[in-house]
Amino acid sequence: MNMPLKSQTRRQFLKSSSSVALFIGVSGILPQLVSCKNRKKLQETINKQRLTAWVELAEDGHVTIYNPAAEMGQGSMTSLPVLFAEEMDADWSLVKVAFSPQESAIYGSDGWGPNGKVMLSAGSRITFGYYSIMRKAGAQARYILLYSVAKKWNVPITELSTENGIVIHEKENKSIGYGAIVPFLEIPEQLPEFTEDQLKSPASFRLVGKDLERTEIPEKVNGKAKFAIDLKLPDMVYGVLERGKVHGAKPIIKNEEEILALDGVLKVVPFEYAIGVVATTLSKALAAKKQLEIEWGKAIASGFNSQEAYGAYEKIADQNKNGQVLTEIGNTKSAFRSAAKTYTADFKNDYVYHAQMEPLNAMVKVMEDKQSAEVWVGSQQGFDSKLGVPQHLGIPPEHVNINLQYLGGGFGRRSMTDFVLECTSLAATMPGIPVKLLWTREDDVTYGAFRPLTLQRLRASTDTNGKITGFSHIVVGDGGNLVASGIKNEHYDIANQYAEWREVSQGIRLKHWRAVGHGPNKFAIECMLDEIAHDQGIDPVELRRRLMSKSPRALATLEKAVAMSKWNEPSIAGRAKGMAFLERSGSLGTGVCEISLDTKTGKIKVHHFWNAVDAGVIVQPDNVKAQMEGGILMGISSVLYEQITIVDGAVQQSNFNDYQILRMQDIPETVETEMIASSEHPQGVGESGTPLVACAIANAFLKLTGKPLRHLPFTPERVLQVLQA
Amino acid sequence: MPTYSLNINNKVHKIDVDQGTSLLWVLREHLQLTGTKYGCGIAQCGACTIHVNGSPQRACVLTVDGFADGQKITTIEGLSEAGDHPVQKAWIKAQAPQCGYCQSGQIMQAVALLNENPKPDRDQILSYMNGNLCRCGTYMRILKAIQLASENPPSVS
Numbered sequence: 001m002n003m004p005l006k007s008q009t010r011r012q013f014l015k016s017s018s019s020v021a022l023f024i025g026v027s028g029i030l031p032q033l034v035s036c037k038n039r040k041k042l043q044e045t046i047n048k049q050r051l052t053a054w055v056e057l058a059e060d061g062h063v064t065i066y067n068p069a070a071e072m073g074q075g076s077m078t079s080l081p082v083l084f085a086e087e088m089d090a091d092w093s094l095v096k097v098a099f100s101p102q103e104s105a106i107y108g109s110d111g112w113g114p115n116g117k118v119m120l121s122a123g124s125r126i127t128f129g130y131y132s133i134m135r136k137a138g139a140q141a142r143y144i145l146l147y148s149v150a151k152k153w154n155v156p157i158t159e160l161s162t163e164n165g166i167v168i169h170e171k172e173n174k175s176i177g178y179g180a181i182v183p184f185l186e187i188p189e190q191l192p193e194f195t196e197d198q199l200k201s202p203a204s205f206r207l208v209g210k211d212l213e214r215t216e217i218p219e220k221v222n223g224k225a226k227f228a229i230d231l232k233l234p235d236m237v238y239g240v241l242e243r244g245k246v247h248g249a250k251p252i253i254k255n256e257e258e259i260l261a262l263d264g265v266l267k268v269v270p271f272e273y274a275i276g277v278v279a280t281t282l283s284k285a286l287a288a289k290k291q292l293e294i295e296w297g298k299a300i301a302s303g304f305n306s307q308e309a310y311g312a313y314e315k316i317a318d319q320n321k322n323g324q325v326l327t328e329i330g331n332t333k334s335a336f337r338s339a340a341k342t343y344t345a346d347f348k349n350d351y352v353y354h355a356q357m358e359p360l361n362a363m364v365k366v367m368e369d370k371q372s373a374e375v376w377v378g379s380q381q382g383f384d385s386k387l388g389v390p391q392h393l394g395i396p397p398e399h400v401n402i403n404l405q406y407l408g409g410g411f412g413r414r415s416m417t418d419f420v421l422e423c424t425s426l427a428a429t430m431p432g433i434p435v436k437l438l439w440t441r442e443d444d445v446t447y448g449a450f451r452p453l454t455l456q457r458l459r460a461s462t463d464t465n466g467k468i469t470g471f472s473h474i475v476v477g478d479g480g481n482l483v484a485s486g487i488k489n490e491h492y493d494i495a496n497q498y499a500e501w502r503e504v505s506q507g508i509r510l511k512h513w514r515a516v517g518h519g520p521n522k523f524a525i526e527c528m529l530d531e532i533a534h535d536q537g538i539d540p541v542e543l544r545r546r547l548m549s550k551s552p553r554a555l556a557t558l559e560k561a562v563a564m565s566k567w568n569e570p571s572i573a574g575r576a577k578g579m580a581f582l583e584r585s586g587s588l589g590t591g592v593c594e595i596s597l598d599t600k601t602g603k604i605k606v607h608h609f610w611n612a613v614d615a616g617v618i619v620q621p622d623n624v625k626a627q628m629e630g631g632i633l634m635g636i637s638s639v640l641y642e643q644i645t646i647v648d649g650a651v652q653q654s655n656f657n658d659y660q661i662l663r664m665q666d667i668p669e670t671v672e673t674e675m676i677a678s679s680e681h682p683q684g685v686g687e688s689g690t691p692l693v694a695c696a697i698a699n700a701f702l703k704l705t706g707k708p709l710r711h712l713p714f715t716p717e718r719v720l721q722v723l724q725a
Numbered sequence: 726m727p728t729y730s731l732n733i734n735n736k737v738h739k740i741d742v743d744q745g746t747s748l749l750w751v752l753r754e755h756l757q758l759t760g761t762k763y764g765c766g767i768a769q770c771g772a773c774t775i776h777v778n779g780s781p782q783r784a785c786v787l788t789v790d791g792f793a794d795g796q797k798i799t800t801i802e803g804l805s806e807a808g809d810h811p812v813q814k815a816w817i818k819a820q821a822p823q824c825g826y827c828q829s830g831q832i833m834q835a836v837a838l839l840n841e842n843p844k845p846d847r848d849q850i851l852s853y854m855n856g857n858l859c860r861c862g863t864y865m866r867i868l869k870a871i872q873l874a875s876e877n878p879p880s881v882s
Contacts, residue, residue: 072823072824073822073823073824073825073861074823075823213817213820214820216825217816217817217820217821217822217825218808218817219808220822220825220828221808221813221816221817221821221822221828221832222760222801222802222804222805222808222813223758223759223760223761223800223801223802223829224760224802224808225825226759227762227826229759229762229763230753230759232754232757281750281754282750282754283742283743283746283747283750283754355860356824356826356860357762357764357770357772357824357826357827357858357859357860357861358762358764358824358826359763359764406824406825407824408762408824408825408826409824409826409860409861410824411860438763440766441764441765441766441767441770442766622820623820626820626823626863626866629862629863629865629866630823630861630862630863631862632862633862633863633864633865634860634861634862637862655765655766655767655769656764656765656767656769656770656858657767657769661858661860662862662864663855663856663858664850664851664854664855664857664864664867664868665851665852665855667851667864667865667868671865
């Protein structure tokens with residue numbers, strides 16, 4: 001079969017296939033049916049015709065829905081297909097889910113902005129970005145089924161209804177399962193475009209809002225789920241890179257001949273910042289990596305000491321020279337001049353590392369003629385759905401196929417393509433042979449791309465009634481939006497607000513880290529509020545209630561969290577509660593934690609965490625809870641333990657022995673989430689828990705001890721210093 | 726290159742690898758038993774947890790040479806035929822995994838715990854599981870899954 005259905009009779013088509021893909025058309029192109037038997041042909045048709053294929057329907061009734069997003073634990077393999085199934089009125093027990101091809105013109109979402117369709121699983125944007133797309137496509141699939149049955153039975157389409165995978169003609173008491181429609185499936189000349197008001201209202205959802213088991217979990221408990229690191233192709237060889245301890249340092253290899261002579265070594269491949277080795281087995285590649293003798297040059301980061309940076313950053317904050325203004329509402333200067341009282345505090349945060357459990361890896365095969373390539377990778381995708389590989393090889397995008405695999409954690413790290421392009425470079429030296437690149441954990445830590453270190457200077461003013469009249473926030477650090485996100489206070493009614501970024505660059509690799517700038521910025525903002533409340537003898541809840549007077553949705557999360565945490569009831573001796581509010585990825589949330597403190601060791605223990613979130617329509621309630629639990633636990637981890645330090649440009653940590661993350665003995669007794677009922681467009685929840693934690697813990701600490709914690713992480717040593725100060 | 730006979734999931738495998746090759750690489754790269762994961766290589770994360778004669782061990786710090794005496798090695802693939810070991814079922818019921826990468830190791834560690842102590846209390850669970858890292862933060866649900874499974878203890882193998 002070498003042409004789409006247009007050029008064939010339907011009979012020929014049906015003979016060749018027991019299942020069909022419904023190609024639901026982009027405007028101007030007729031919808032078509034294409035056999036799913038020939039996967040390659042299907043892919044080619046998709047590429048060539050620029051149609052949208054969201055679903056396959058088999059005669060046995062099985063429905064395969066394509067998921068356009070990455071699956072990194074956030075549940076996209078369930079939450080997006082369920083939106084489609086809801087409108088298609090599919091029988092969920094017959095639904096299977098597969099990754100869609102990585103073709104953004106077809107499967108992209110415009111939820112990232114006005115600049116066209118993008119496939120990108122980052123910023124907690126996928127449910128937001130695909131909520132309408134998946135439902136509209138599902139409604140079109142249902143329409144095709146109704147249309148086909150109406151023709152077959154010669155009845156008006158308006159007399160047909162659907163229910164759980166069955167088309168029903170009530171008048172004549174007839175019904176037919178979706179699978180049985182396949183032999184006479186017919187595509188209308190014109191497929192209606194559905195608008196929101198023609199789709200189901202949230203009140204009539206049958207699947208959305210219910211707890212369905214996640215589709216990919218069974219294979220994640222029997223060891224069969226495939227991550228890119230698990231793949232093996234015939235003749236596959238292995239690649240590793242030795243990168244410098246100082247980011248960006250250039251290598252000179254001293255023993256290339258010796259390495260090339262080692263058993264199993266196939267290639268030595270120079271990079272700007274590394275030396276690559278390709279070998280026949282992983283063990284041999286790793287052994288060769290250890291034997292590399294490399295002289296490292298100087299880099300921008302050489303001489304940089306992270307823990308000494310704060311002094312320089314303070315001086316930058318002191319200067320009168322402004323940076324980039326991020327917010328300017330009213331006039332903070334005049335508010336400060338006329339204030340009854342002003343407050344100033346500096347907050348700091350060290351670098352943190354992603355620590356996704358699957359170390360970075362990829363597999364790339366560059367074909368023998370070097371004109372096309374196959375890529376297997378766990379990626380959060382990107383603005384370029386081909387991950388930069390075509391440009392890297394100098395070949396057209398349609399000659400590169402990305403085979404997306406499960407991600408063993410993303411957290412922002414896998415929205416970078418450095419590891420994909422490294423593997424592509426190695427594979428380009430081995431045309432015709434698949435090359436699998438592995439980063440060791442040590443590579444992953446030392447050549448990480450961290451959440452930036454920052455210093456934040458906050459100033460606030462109050463009037464004689466204690467009302468906050470001005471709020472100013474200067475963040476000093478590297479990374480643009482990496483340090484700017486979350487700096488605005490759109491839900492607090494403060495007449496005069498100012499925020500500014502002062503850039504300073506150290507040559508350290510940086511990247512989005514779960515919730516990005518919201519972590520450090522909300523820490524500073526929410527702690528500042530509690531420090532003001534503490535100073536003025538006001539309940540932090542009461543202070544926020546006043547600030548939220550014009551934001552009822554924010555206030556509702558606050559009141560819910562107050563009720564959940566029994567805020568007004570005193571904690572038992574030695575414990576205290578603290579709270580924080582934030583918006584992230586469009587969702588609003590208030591968190592409350594209860595902590596205790598070992599004053600001898602400086603160790604903080606989080607006992608409970610309650611949080612209330614308004615994220616619009618909740619597609620998968622239990623999965624939202626899972627995301628909030630995970631986000632909060634990752635928050636506790638980063639706030640209490642995690643710290644990358646740099647000495648003379650070199651990252652000092654290398655593995656989980658010296659980069660500690662939360663372990664099971666330190667989990668809270670409970671983490672409780674409640675969701676505010678809403679029929680608003682869904683918003684992101686993957687990153688809404690994490691940035692609540694730093695401020696909630698610090699605010700509980702302030703209540704418990706009367707002392708502020710202003711430097712992340714709150715290691716026992718730092719806590720003891722604060723207690724003794 | 727020496728040949729090693731390893732008893733893995735009740736089957737004897739003959740493998741030609743260099744002396745000193747990591748058992749983790751033998752499982753993953755030579756036998757495609759990829760449910761056992763590489764996470765750190767220094768026994769700090771537990772992603773490669775397997776059973777050796779029923780006891781949980783980190784495959785990344787074991788070498789192939791130590792297993793020629795017929796020690797019974799069990800990986801996640803050998804835990805049950807159909808993924809229906811009571812601990813696996815409890816894991817599904819609790820909807821424990823997120824990214825899933827660490828979960829084979831978590832499950833192998835949990836099975837070993839319940840074999841040793843079918844009714845562990847909360848502190849015993851947390852202590853026994855402390856060497857298994859999960860970055861997604863699924864610990865609350867791992868705890869719940871183990872508690873679910875312990876109400877329906879698996880038979881000791």
